[in-house]
Amino acid sequence: METILTIENLHKRYGRIQALRNISFEIQKGRVYGILGPNGSGKSTTLGIVLNVINRTSGIYSWFGGKMQTHEALKKVGAIIERPNFYPYMTAEENLKLVCKIKSIDYSKINEKLDLVGLTERKNSKFSTFSLGMKQRLAIASALLNDPEILILDEPTNGLDPQGIHQIRDIIKKIASQGTTILLASHLLDEVEKVCSHVVVLRKGEMLYSGSVDGMSANEGFFELQSEDNEALKSVLDDHPAVDRITEEDGKILVYLKSELSAAHLNQFLFSKNIALSHLVKRKNSLEAQFLELTKNASVQNN
Numbered sequence: 036m037e038t039i040l041t042i043e044n045l046h047k048r049y050g051r052i053q054a055l056r057n058i059s060f061e062i063q064k065g066r067v068y069g070i071l072g073p074n075g076s077g078k079s080t081t082l083g084i085v086l087n088v089i090n091r092t093s094g095i096y097s098w099f100g101g102k103m104q105t106h107e108a109l110k111k112v113g114a115i116i117e118r119p120n121f122y123p124y125m126t127a128e129e130n131l132k133l134v135c136k137i138k139s140i141d142y143s144k145i146n147e148k149l150d151l152v153g154l155t156e157r158k159n160s161k162f163s164t165f166s167l168g169m170k171q172r173l174a175i176a177s178a179l180l181n182d183p184e185i186l187i188l189d190e191p192t193n194g195l196d197p198q199g200i201h202q203i204r205d206i207i208k209k210i211a212s213q214g215t216t217i218l219l220a221s222h223l224l225d226e227v228e229k230v231c232s233h234v235v236v237l238r239k240g241e242m243l244y245s246g247s248v249d250g251m252s253a254n255e256g257f258f259e260l261q262s263e264d265n266e267a268l269k270s271v272l273d274d275h276p277a278v279d280r281i282t283e284e285d286g287k288i289l290v291y292l293k294s295e296l297s298a299a300h301l302n303q304f305l306f307s308k309n310i311a312l313s314h315l316v317k318r319k320n321s322l323e324a325q326f327l328e329l330t331k332n333a334s335v336q337n338n
Protein backbone atom coordinates (compact mmCIF):
# COMPACT_ATOMS: atom_id res chain seq x y z
CA MET A 36 0.00 0.00 0.00
CA GLU A 37 1.26 3.45 -0.93
CA THR A 38 1.26 6.17 1.70
CA ILE A 39 0.24 9.60 0.45
CA LEU A 40 0.46 11.55 3.71
CA THR A 41 1.81 10.80 7.17
CA ILE A 42 1.02 13.01 10.16
CA GLU A 43 2.79 12.38 13.46
CA ASN A 44 2.14 14.04 16.81
CA LEU A 45 0.93 17.27 15.33
CA HIS A 46 0.29 20.12 17.77
CA LYS A 47 -1.01 23.58 17.00
CA ARG A 48 -1.46 26.50 19.33
CA TYR A 49 -2.92 29.86 18.36
CA GLY A 50 -1.70 31.92 21.30
CA ARG A 51 -3.50 30.39 24.26
CA ILE A 52 -5.84 28.24 22.18
CA GLN A 53 -4.66 24.67 21.75
CA ALA A 54 -6.23 23.90 18.37
CA LEU A 55 -4.58 20.49 17.82
CA ARG A 56 -3.18 18.07 20.34
CA ASN A 57 -1.09 15.10 19.31
CA ILE A 58 -2.76 14.27 16.01
CA SER A 59 -1.36 11.27 14.11
CA PHE A 60 -2.78 9.44 11.11
CA GLU A 61 -1.90 8.20 7.65
CA ILE A 62 -3.55 8.60 4.28
CA GLN A 63 -3.23 5.59 1.96
CA LYS A 64 -3.60 5.84 -1.79
CA GLY A 65 -7.01 5.22 -3.33
CA ARG A 66 -9.08 5.63 -0.18
CA VAL A 67 -11.59 8.31 0.80
CA TYR A 68 -10.85 9.85 4.19
CA GLY A 69 -13.04 12.09 6.28
CA ILE A 70 -11.94 14.34 9.09
CA LEU A 71 -15.07 14.52 11.18
CA GLY A 72 -15.75 16.82 14.09
CA PRO A 73 -17.90 19.76 15.18
CA ASN A 74 -17.00 23.36 14.39
CA GLY A 75 -13.80 24.43 16.10
CA SER A 76 -12.48 20.87 16.48
CA GLY A 77 -9.39 21.55 14.34
CA LYS A 78 -10.31 20.19 10.91
CA SER A 79 -9.38 23.26 8.87
CA THR A 80 -6.25 23.78 10.95
CA THR A 81 -5.13 20.23 10.14
CA LEU A 82 -5.73 20.76 6.42
CA GLY A 83 -4.04 24.19 6.51
CA ILE A 84 -0.93 22.74 8.10
CA VAL A 85 -0.44 19.91 5.63
CA LEU A 86 -1.08 22.36 2.77
CA ASN A 87 1.63 24.62 4.18
CA VAL A 88 -0.59 27.66 4.71
CA ILE A 89 -0.67 27.39 8.52
CA ASN A 90 2.46 26.91 10.62
CA ARG A 91 2.45 23.96 12.99
CA THR A 92 3.60 24.35 16.59
CA SER A 93 5.24 20.92 16.71
CA GLY A 94 5.04 17.49 15.17
CA ILE A 95 5.74 16.35 11.64
CA TYR A 96 3.95 15.59 8.42
CA SER A 97 5.36 14.22 5.22
CA TRP A 98 3.95 13.84 1.73
CA PHE A 99 4.53 10.81 -0.49
CA GLY A 100 6.87 9.07 1.93
CA GLY A 101 9.01 12.18 2.38
CA LYS A 102 10.70 11.65 -0.97
CA MET A 103 10.27 15.25 -2.05
CA GLN A 104 10.10 18.78 -0.65
CA THR A 105 6.67 19.92 0.52
CA HIS A 106 6.68 22.58 -2.19
CA GLU A 107 7.19 19.93 -4.92
CA ALA A 108 4.77 17.47 -3.30
CA LEU A 109 1.98 20.04 -3.17
CA LYS A 110 1.99 20.22 -6.98
CA LYS A 111 0.42 16.75 -6.84
CA VAL A 112 -2.27 17.88 -4.43
CA GLY A 113 -5.55 19.50 -5.46
CA ALA A 114 -7.19 21.45 -2.67
CA ILE A 115 -10.26 23.58 -2.07
CA ILE A 116 -10.13 25.07 1.41
CA GLU A 117 -11.90 28.34 0.79
CA ARG A 118 -15.10 29.42 -0.89
CA PRO A 119 -14.65 29.06 -4.65
CA ASN A 120 -13.42 32.29 -6.17
CA PHE A 121 -13.11 32.95 -9.89
CA TYR A 122 -13.44 35.98 -12.14
CA PRO A 123 -17.18 36.76 -12.12
CA TYR A 124 -17.33 38.29 -15.62
CA MET A 125 -15.51 35.41 -17.26
CA THR A 126 -17.16 32.14 -18.30
CA ALA A 127 -16.49 28.80 -16.62
CA GLU A 128 -14.31 27.75 -19.52
CA GLU A 129 -12.37 31.03 -19.61
CA ASN A 130 -11.69 30.76 -15.89
CA LEU A 131 -10.35 27.24 -16.29
CA LYS A 132 -8.21 28.34 -19.25
CA LEU A 133 -6.64 30.93 -17.02
CA VAL A 134 -5.87 28.29 -14.39
CA CYS A 135 -4.33 26.08 -17.11
CA LYS A 136 -2.16 28.97 -18.27
CA ILE A 137 -0.91 29.75 -14.78
CA LYS A 138 -0.15 26.10 -13.99
CA SER A 139 1.11 25.17 -17.50
CA ILE A 140 -1.60 22.59 -18.05
CA ASP A 141 -2.88 21.59 -21.49
CA TYR A 142 -6.31 23.06 -22.39
CA SER A 143 -7.46 19.60 -23.42
CA LYS A 144 -8.10 18.81 -19.74
CA ILE A 145 -10.82 21.43 -19.48
CA ASN A 146 -13.63 19.57 -21.25
CA GLU A 147 -12.84 16.35 -19.42
CA LYS A 148 -13.08 18.00 -16.01
CA LEU A 149 -16.15 20.09 -16.86
CA ASP A 150 -17.82 16.88 -17.93
CA LEU A 151 -16.82 15.14 -14.70
CA VAL A 152 -18.53 17.82 -12.60
CA GLY A 153 -21.55 18.13 -14.91
CA LEU A 154 -20.90 21.67 -16.11
CA THR A 155 -20.36 21.05 -19.83
CA GLU A 156 -23.65 22.68 -20.78
CA ARG A 157 -22.84 25.74 -18.72
CA LYS A 158 -19.24 26.20 -19.79
CA ASN A 159 -20.05 29.40 -21.69
CA SER A 160 -21.97 30.97 -18.81
CA LYS A 161 -20.37 33.67 -16.71
CA PHE A 162 -19.21 32.60 -13.27
CA SER A 163 -21.40 35.33 -11.73
CA THR A 164 -24.51 33.49 -12.94
CA PHE A 165 -23.60 30.25 -11.15
CA SER A 166 -25.37 28.90 -8.07
CA LEU A 167 -23.18 28.12 -5.06
CA GLY A 168 -23.31 24.43 -5.96
CA MET A 169 -22.13 25.16 -9.50
CA LYS A 170 -19.34 27.36 -8.17
CA GLN A 171 -18.24 24.55 -5.91
CA ARG A 172 -18.32 22.10 -8.83
CA LEU A 173 -16.24 24.47 -10.94
CA ALA A 174 -13.73 24.69 -8.09
CA ILE A 175 -13.51 20.89 -8.05
CA ALA A 176 -12.97 20.83 -11.82
CA SER A 177 -10.24 23.45 -11.43
CA ALA A 178 -8.48 21.54 -8.62
CA LEU A 179 -8.50 18.40 -10.80
CA LEU A 180 -7.08 19.99 -13.96
CA ASN A 181 -3.57 18.68 -13.33
CA ASP A 182 -4.80 15.19 -12.31
CA PRO A 183 -3.61 15.40 -8.69
CA GLU A 184 -2.86 12.29 -6.61
CA ILE A 185 -5.13 13.55 -3.87
CA LEU A 186 -8.05 15.95 -3.68
CA ILE A 187 -8.56 17.85 -0.42
CA LEU A 188 -11.91 19.45 0.35
CA ASP A 189 -12.93 21.48 3.40
CA GLU A 190 -16.67 21.20 4.11
CA PRO A 191 -17.52 20.72 0.43
CA THR A 192 -21.31 20.82 0.88
CA ASN A 193 -21.60 23.70 3.35
CA GLY A 194 -24.35 26.10 2.41
CA LEU A 195 -25.72 23.99 -0.45
CA ASP A 196 -29.34 22.94 -0.93
CA PRO A 197 -30.18 19.20 -0.76
CA GLN A 198 -29.85 18.74 -4.52
CA GLY A 199 -26.51 20.55 -4.56
CA ILE A 200 -25.29 18.42 -1.66
CA HIS A 201 -26.31 15.26 -3.51
CA GLN A 202 -24.51 16.35 -6.68
CA ILE A 203 -21.28 17.14 -4.86
CA ARG A 204 -21.33 13.81 -3.00
CA ASP A 205 -21.90 11.92 -6.25
CA ILE A 206 -19.01 13.75 -7.89
CA ILE A 207 -16.70 12.96 -4.97
CA LYS A 208 -17.62 9.28 -5.24
CA LYS A 209 -17.01 9.35 -8.99
CA ILE A 210 -13.59 10.96 -8.54
CA ALA A 211 -12.72 8.35 -5.92
CA SER A 212 -13.84 5.51 -8.18
CA GLN A 213 -11.35 6.74 -10.76
CA GLY A 214 -8.57 6.18 -8.24
CA THR A 215 -7.95 9.65 -6.84
CA THR A 216 -7.35 9.68 -3.09
CA ILE A 217 -9.65 12.05 -1.22
CA LEU A 218 -9.42 13.82 2.11
CA LEU A 219 -12.44 15.83 3.14
CA ALA A 220 -13.29 17.69 6.31
CA SER A 221 -16.89 17.68 7.44
CA HIS A 222 -18.96 18.23 10.58
CA LEU A 223 -21.68 15.93 9.19
CA LEU A 224 -21.66 12.30 10.30
CA ASP A 225 -23.98 11.24 7.48
CA GLU A 226 -21.74 12.88 4.88
CA VAL A 227 -18.72 10.95 6.12
CA GLU A 228 -20.73 7.72 6.33
CA LYS A 229 -22.03 8.15 2.78
CA VAL A 230 -18.82 9.23 1.10
CA CYS A 231 -15.81 8.03 3.09
CA SER A 232 -14.24 4.64 3.70
CA HIS A 233 -12.02 5.91 6.52
CA VAL A 234 -12.41 8.56 9.16
CA VAL A 235 -10.46 10.56 11.71
CA VAL A 236 -12.72 11.95 14.43
CA LEU A 237 -11.66 15.16 16.14
CA ARG A 238 -13.11 16.92 19.14
CA LYS A 239 -11.50 20.02 20.64
CA GLY A 240 -8.30 19.28 18.77
CA GLU A 241 -8.00 15.72 20.02
CA MET A 242 -8.33 12.55 18.02
CA LEU A 243 -11.14 10.31 19.29
CA TYR A 244 -10.97 7.70 16.57
CA SER A 245 -9.07 6.84 13.45
CA GLY A 246 -9.95 3.87 11.27
CA SER A 247 -12.55 2.49 8.91
CA VAL A 248 -16.05 3.93 8.81
CA ASP A 249 -17.42 0.37 9.16
CA GLY A 250 -15.49 -0.13 12.36
CA MET A 251 -16.85 3.05 13.81
CA SER A 252 -20.46 2.03 13.44
CA ALA A 253 -20.24 -1.69 14.25
CA ASN A 254 -23.04 -2.44 16.72
CA GLU A 255 -21.35 -4.83 19.10
CA GLY A 256 -18.00 -3.14 18.76
CA PHE A 257 -14.97 -4.83 17.31
CA PHE A 258 -11.49 -6.03 18.14
CA GLU A 259 -8.21 -5.01 16.60
CA LEU A 260 -5.86 -7.98 16.82
CA GLN A 261 -2.38 -8.96 15.78
CA SER A 262 -0.37 -12.15 16.27
CA GLU A 263 2.70 -13.87 14.84
CA ASP A 264 0.44 -15.86 12.56
CA ASN A 265 -2.53 -13.78 11.43
CA GLU A 266 -3.75 -16.53 9.08
CA ALA A 267 -4.10 -19.03 11.94
CA LEU A 268 -5.74 -16.30 14.00
CA LYS A 269 -8.32 -15.67 11.28
CA SER A 270 -9.15 -19.32 10.74
CA VAL A 271 -9.65 -19.97 14.47
CA LEU A 272 -11.91 -16.91 14.80
CA ASP A 273 -13.95 -17.83 11.74
CA ASP A 274 -15.60 -20.60 13.79
CA HIS A 275 -16.34 -18.49 16.86
CA PRO A 276 -20.10 -18.00 17.37
CA ALA A 277 -19.76 -14.34 18.44
CA VAL A 278 -17.83 -13.34 15.33
CA ASP A 279 -19.75 -11.68 12.54
CA ARG A 280 -16.97 -10.97 10.04
CA ILE A 281 -13.24 -10.51 9.85
CA THR A 282 -11.25 -8.06 7.78
CA GLU A 283 -7.59 -7.24 7.55
CA GLU A 284 -6.17 -3.78 7.45
CA ASP A 285 -2.58 -2.55 7.67
CA GLY A 286 -1.46 -5.87 9.15
CA LYS A 287 -4.16 -5.84 11.80
CA ILE A 288 -7.08 -8.23 11.98
CA LEU A 289 -10.40 -6.48 12.60
CA VAL A 290 -13.03 -8.73 14.16
CA TYR A 291 -16.62 -7.47 14.05
CA LEU A 292 -18.98 -9.03 16.54
CA LYS A 293 -22.59 -10.12 16.29
CA SER A 294 -22.94 -10.81 20.00
CA GLU A 295 -21.18 -9.78 23.20
CA LEU A 296 -17.60 -10.95 23.68
CA SER A 297 -15.21 -9.50 26.24
CA ALA A 298 -11.52 -8.97 25.58
CA ALA A 299 -10.71 -11.39 28.43
CA HIS A 300 -12.87 -14.15 26.95
CA LEU A 301 -11.45 -13.66 23.49
CA ASN A 302 -7.91 -13.75 24.80
CA GLN A 303 -8.62 -16.92 26.81
CA PHE A 304 -10.25 -18.59 23.81
CA LEU A 305 -7.30 -17.78 21.54
CA PHE A 306 -4.80 -18.91 24.16
CA SER A 307 -6.59 -22.27 24.36
CA LYS A 308 -6.02 -22.55 20.60
CA ASN A 309 -2.31 -21.81 21.04
CA ILE A 310 -2.50 -18.30 19.66
CA ALA A 311 -0.69 -15.53 21.49
CA LEU A 312 -1.67 -11.96 20.63
CA SER A 313 0.83 -9.17 20.21
CA HIS A 314 -1.97 -6.59 19.96
CA LEU A 315 -5.51 -6.51 21.31
CA VAL A 316 -7.75 -3.47 21.44
CA LYS A 317 -11.49 -3.46 21.83
CA ARG A 318 -13.15 -0.51 20.19
CA LYS A 319 -16.18 0.20 22.27
CA ASN A 320 -19.78 0.73 21.28
CA SER A 321 -19.70 4.07 22.98
CA LEU A 322 -17.94 5.38 19.89
CA GLU A 323 -21.26 5.61 18.14
CA ALA A 324 -22.66 7.46 21.12
CA GLN A 325 -19.67 9.78 20.98
CA PHE A 326 -20.55 10.35 17.38
CA LEU A 327 -24.10 11.33 18.15
CA GLU A 328 -22.72 13.67 20.76
CA LEU A 329 -20.38 15.16 18.19
CA THR A 330 -23.06 15.76 15.60
CA LYS A 331 -25.45 17.09 18.20
CA ASN A 332 -22.86 19.69 19.20
CA ALA A 333 -22.22 20.49 15.58
CA SER A 334 -25.85 21.11 14.74
CA VAL A 335 -26.30 23.33 17.78
CA GLN A 336 -23.33 25.42 16.73
CA ASN A 337 -24.68 25.70 13.23
CA ASN A 338 -28.05 27.09 14.15
Ligand code: ADP
Pocket residue numbers: 049052053054072073074075076077078079080081
Ligand atom coordinates in the same frame (compact mmCIF):
# COMPACT_ATOMS: atom_id res chain seq x y z
P1 ADP B 1 -12.81 23.44 12.36
O1 ADP B 1 -12.30 23.58 10.97
O2 ADP B 1 -12.93 22.03 12.83
O3 ADP B 1 -14.10 24.18 12.55
P2 ADP B 1 -10.57 25.13 13.09
O4 ADP B 1 -9.35 24.37 12.69
O5 ADP B 1 -11.02 26.22 12.18
O6 ADP B 1 -11.75 24.09 13.36
O7 ADP B 1 -10.33 25.76 14.52
C1 ADP B 1 -9.79 25.04 15.61
C2 ADP B 1 -9.63 25.99 16.81
O8 ADP B 1 -8.64 26.95 16.52
C3 ADP B 1 -10.88 26.77 17.17
O9 ADP B 1 -10.92 26.91 18.56
C4 ADP B 1 -10.66 28.09 16.49
O10 ADP B 1 -11.35 29.10 17.15
C5 ADP B 1 -9.17 28.25 16.61
N1 ADP B 1 -8.59 29.06 15.50
C6 ADP B 1 -8.63 28.75 14.18
N2 ADP B 1 -7.97 29.66 13.45
C7 ADP B 1 -7.48 30.57 14.33
C8 ADP B 1 -6.70 31.76 14.19
N3 ADP B 1 -6.28 32.20 13.02
N4 ADP B 1 -6.41 32.44 15.32
C9 ADP B 1 -6.83 32.00 16.53
N5 ADP B 1 -7.55 30.90 16.73
C10 ADP B 1 -7.88 30.18 15.65
Ligand code: MG
Pocket residue numbers: 078079080189
Ligand atom coordinates in the same frame (compact mmCIF):
# COMPACT_ATOMS: atom_id res chain seq x y z
MG1 MG C 1 -13.28 24.43 9.32
